[in-house]
Amino acid sequence: MYSEELVVGWACRKVNRPVKWTSDRTEAFLADAHGRDHVAHAEMAMDKNGKFLAMRVNTTANLGAYLSTFATMVPSYLYAFLLAGQYSTPLIYSEVKAVFTNTAPVDAARGAGRPEATFLLERLVDVCAEDMGLDPAEIRRRNFIPVDAFPYQTPVVQCYDSGDYNAALDKALALADYEGFAGRAEEAKSRGKCRGIGLSSYVEACGIAPSAAVGQLGAGVGLWESAQVRFNPTGNVQVFTGTHSHGQGHETTFAQLVTEQLGVPIENIEVIHGDTSKTQFGMGTYGSRSLAVGGVAIAKACEKLIEKGKKIAAHALEAAEGDIEFADGNFAIAGTDKAMNIAEVAFNAYVPHSYPEGLEPGFDENAFFDPMNFSFPAGTHICEVEVDPDTGVVEIVKYSAVDDFGKLINPMIVEGQVHGGIVHGVGQALLEGCQYDSDGQLITASYMDYAMPRADNVPSFDVDYAPTNPPHNPLGVKGCGEAGAIGAPPAVINAISNALGIKHIDMPATPENVWRAAQTATS
Amino acid sequence: MEMISEQRIPASLDEVWTALNNTEILKQAMPGCESFDAVEENKFEAKITAKVGPVKAKFKFNVEMTDIDAPNGYTIMGEGQGGVAGFAKGSAKVDLTEDGTDTILAYNVQANVGGKLAQLGARLIDGAAKKMADEFFGNFNELLSDNDSA
Amino acid sequence: MYNFSYQKVSSIADAVDAIQKAEDGKFVAGGQTMLPTMKHRLASPSDVIDLGGIDELKGISVDGDTVTIGAMTTHAEVAASSDVQGAIPALANLAGNIGDPAVRNRGTLGGSIANNDPAADYPAAVIGLGATVKTNKREISGDEFFTGMFETALEDDEVITAVLFPKADASAYMKFENPASRYAIVGVFVASSGGAVKVGVTGATACAHRGMRLEEALNGNFTADAVDGVEIPIEKMNSDIHASAEYRAHLVKVMTKRAVEACS
Structure with a gap:
């Protein structure tokens, strides 16, 4: 705020x-919150088979000069609680020191804490693989939480809902033609280029958030979501949501939920958000919660309409309420073709001439949904790069993403979120960085110096899914908006490290930094 | 940023030292300097219009001479406000050494620019500062040579 | 922006008259540097004199071995010109890679070289091709036009009318882009004509210049390998957050090699 x-x-x-x-x-560059400013030291203990025994992480997190809204939550609950990743590491120690400095305040930005955790962990896993002489995919397999262990209680508070990490990895390896990499690397070498391939098997916690959980953590709010579904006598449906799309396409996805549930033509559905004079109190959009929490509230409001509709239809059709079935927008007496369309039922509710006694007129229900747990999307991203050793320029030649988002309501919109998230992650890995000079002057205060990723910085992405079913989410969905920004950075840096045969390179891996690393590696 | 360099001036050490303390000469030598007025002993106020490419920014500098070691050198420091353009701070340690009939003027400049110029034009600041320093000392050299031949 | 007086003149004479009468006037061509600077209040001329209405400053023509490009010709026009593509394709490519489409639709050749930003692309071509800058007063060789950081040989009331580019037997421009601004961190224009090689280097130092050491190596051995032994003086190189002096000196050689390879 x-x-x-x-x-x-x-x-x-x-x-x-x-x-x-x-x-x-310029003002925005100077004073808007910056993100992702950690210095961390991580250690992993393994047995001789590369099985993780214990992990220790010490982190210094910059808060900036002033405390901002989520600032303390990002490097603690949204970071440390994700340090198990997809692995069954039994012991994890994390200490985070949050410090004030002279920079702009540091707060949440797409991923908020999870990109930091995933980057650290997935880089560490690759370093472990190298030390153990194991293929990066193999070391991950040896440590994945097995599919029958879910719901899985990690040593760092979070209890993962559902997951099949091997399935996503298998699919990603095939999609990325991992087997064929060696041949492609040889061919690139003949052109004077260095190819590298990098994996990132991420898991994240979103669908913010169970109110009891955040209450325990000191939050002053509940993180439920609200919905009101107003079915008008004209047959059009207005959906008021407490979430607010900033480009995520809720207008489409939420309308889709309602059309599928109520059988109303989608063109008759209007989604209203973002105007507090029109909508009921809600908790907003962030932390990949709009569908996972807001969507469920909408579904529940629709359920209430269907319940009421059954009473109205039963009366109109002169049947018992228990004999009424609702399907495809129609209330029908079970086993007969005597039916009433939901629009007719709605009209009836506003013109209650013949109407169940004691039942209120109107066809307008609201619902609030408080999730019982976070949702845990996960997956494997594989990035293939070609490095020009003469200039240090990194080209991403192939990027494959296989994610578990549970059920996909609108696959095209989900893919859009994956694309956007990946580009955001690529930006962090290769291009972006706020820089201050030694006098505390921000010198990247315009897009002339702050490099944002553009379309020509990335290839077309190969995207697929390996869904599992999260038991506590009535819609079976997991949030998807931030996953790409979480999974991508380590995939890119793992690929560059692989290409150059180096242990590590910090982000952003600018051409000069990569060139210098390449020089050092070959000397 | 830092600039360390030196100039050979065809004048005696005393002449150079006198010129270094002559506000009229300093004003003429400094590119874009509109005024250079004494405020107190060893304290001055200078108005300088800095022109680099499309940018034209008016600065008001408070200048001070310290570590005065007549006639061998001093440190001249300035702190300037440039309105919306930002601010600039700098100091130059100037040392004179006699070399025959010439004087070697060695300078060590520390400077930094803050505010809008630094936010938007960081890539140009070092180059612009070097250009101004070169121009200053070049002009200074010429002014002294002119005075000599006058 | 602060208040200013705006005039769009339709002749060079009117432009010169206007600038002489103005208290603190500036010409504006495409405005791609001038206007953002004014919006930031880092420049506040009393008078802005728009050269966009002067027809004789526009146009591209080829006459024998010379391509003449009017000062007010936009980068997009140069890039799209079949005349330039046919005569000096490297020049059309250079223009086509300046900034982005919006910038190319407004930015002009005259504006670019009059401004002489250390990272501008055109100066490398003007120098590398041995072009001649024509003004309302005289003709200035490419070698003498660019005199320092943001400085040219132009007088205050002098207007560039056109630039005359001689064709080359082979030429190429290789640019290493700043990932944020897409300006030239280093840009090298190599041209070979009648066995003589010229190299124009931009982005690397305070002002675009002839790469004399590179020319020395390439004259007589026009191959990428000839560049290997050249030492680029690091102390003259620009240094900023995008590229250190050392890296930039290295890139000058890499871009020169690639330009030479592209010439064949």
Whole structure:
């Protein structure tokens, strides 16, 4: 939350008219929260077969000069609690020291803590693989949480809902043609280029969040979500959600949920969000929660409509309520073709001339959903790069992603989220970085110096899914919005390290940094 | 940023030292300097318009001479505000050594620029500062040579 | 922006008159450097004199071995010109890789070289091809036009009218892009004509320049290998967060080699 948001609220009350504040780009660079500023030292103990026995992580996390909204949660609950990753490591020690510095405040940004955890862990796993002389895929297999161990209680508080990590890995290896890599690397060598391949088997915690859990952690709010589904006598349906799309396509996905559940044509459905004068109180969009939490609230509101509809239909069709079945938008007496469409039922509710006694008119239900657990999307991403040793330029020649998001309501929108997340992760790995000079002056304060990823920085992605069913989510969905930004950075850096035969390179792996690493490696 | 260099000036040590303390000469030598006025003993106020490419920024500098070791050298420091352009801070340690009829003027400049110029133009600051320093000392050299021949 | 007086003139004479009368006037061509600077209030000319209405500053023509490009010709126009593509394809490619489409639709050849940003692309071509800059007063050789960081030989009331580029037997421009701005961290234009090689280097130092040591190595041995033995002086190289002086010196050689290879 930025102070400007509060001031604008106060100002419009004071002058009694709408007030708008806009920052300019430089201001945004200087004062908007930055993300992902850790220095960490991690150690892994293994047995002689490469099985992880214990992990120890010491982290210093920069909070910036001022405390920002989620700042303390990001490097603790959203970071340390993910250090088990996809592995059955039995003992994990994490100590995080959060420090104030002279930089802009550091707070949540796509992934918030999970990219930091995943980067550390997946890099460490690759280093372990190298030390043990094991293939990176093999060392992961030896340590995956087995499919029958779910729900799985990690040593770091989180209890994973469902997962089949081997299935995702298998699919990813095939999609990436992992077997054929050696041949491609040879061919690249003949052109003077170094090819590398890198894996990242990530898991993350999203679908923010069970209110009891966050209450225990000191939050002052509950993280349920709200929905109101208003079926009008005209036959159109308005869905009011407490979430707010900033481009994730909720308007489509939520309308799809409702059309599938209520059998109403999708063009008759309107999703309303983001206007507090129209919607009921809600908790917003972040932490990949809109579908996993907000979508369930919508589904529950729809269920309430169906329950009410059965009563109305039973009365109208002169049948017992228990004999009424609802399917494909119609309430029918079981085993007969005597049926009433839901739009008719709605009309009936607003013109209750012949209507169940004691039942309120209207066809308008709301629901709140408080998840019982976080949701845990997971998967394996495989990145293949070609490094030009003369310039240090890294080209991503192939990127494969296999993710478990549970059930996909709209595959095209999910794929869009995966693409966006991967590009965000590639940006972190190769291009982005806020830089201050030794006097504390931010010198990357425009897009002339702060390098954002563009379309020509990435290839087309190969995306597939290996879904499992999360038992506690009524829709069987897991959040998908941040996964790409979490899985991608270590995949890219693992690939570069593999290409150059080096132990590690920090992000961003700029051309000069890669060139220098290549020089050192060959000398 | 840091710049360490030296200039050979065809003038005696005393002449150079005098010129280094002559506000009129300093004003003429400094590119874009509109005024260089004494405020107190060894303290000055300078108005400088810095022009680098498309950018034209007016700075108001508070200048101070310290570590005065007449006639061998001093440190001249300045702190300037450039309005929306930002601010600049710098110091130059100047040392003079006689070499025949010439003087070697050695300088060690430490400078940094902050605010908008640094945010948007970090890639150009070192080059611009070096250019200004070169111009200053080049002009200074010329002014002294002119004075000599006058 | 601060207030200013805006005039769009339709002749060079009017442009010169306007700038002489202005208290603190500036010409604007494509505005791709000028306008953002003014928006940031880092420049506030009293008068902005728009050269966009002067027809004689526009146009591309080929006459024998010379390609003449009007000062107000946009990068997009140069890139798309079949004349330039046919006569000096390396120049069309260079123009086509300046900035992005929006910048190329407005930015001009004259504006670019008059500004002489250390990271601009065109200066490397003007120097590498041995071009001549024509103004309302005289003709200035490419070698003498660029005099320092953001500095040229132009006088305050001098207007570039066109640049005359001689064709080369073979030429190429290789640019190592800043990943953020896509400006040249290092850009090398190599041209070979009648056995003589010229090399224009931009991005690397405070001002675009002839790569004399590179020319020495390449004249007589026009191969990428000839560049190996050349020592590029690190102390002259720019250094910033995107590239250190050492890396930049290395890139000058790499880009030169690639330009030479592209020439064959």
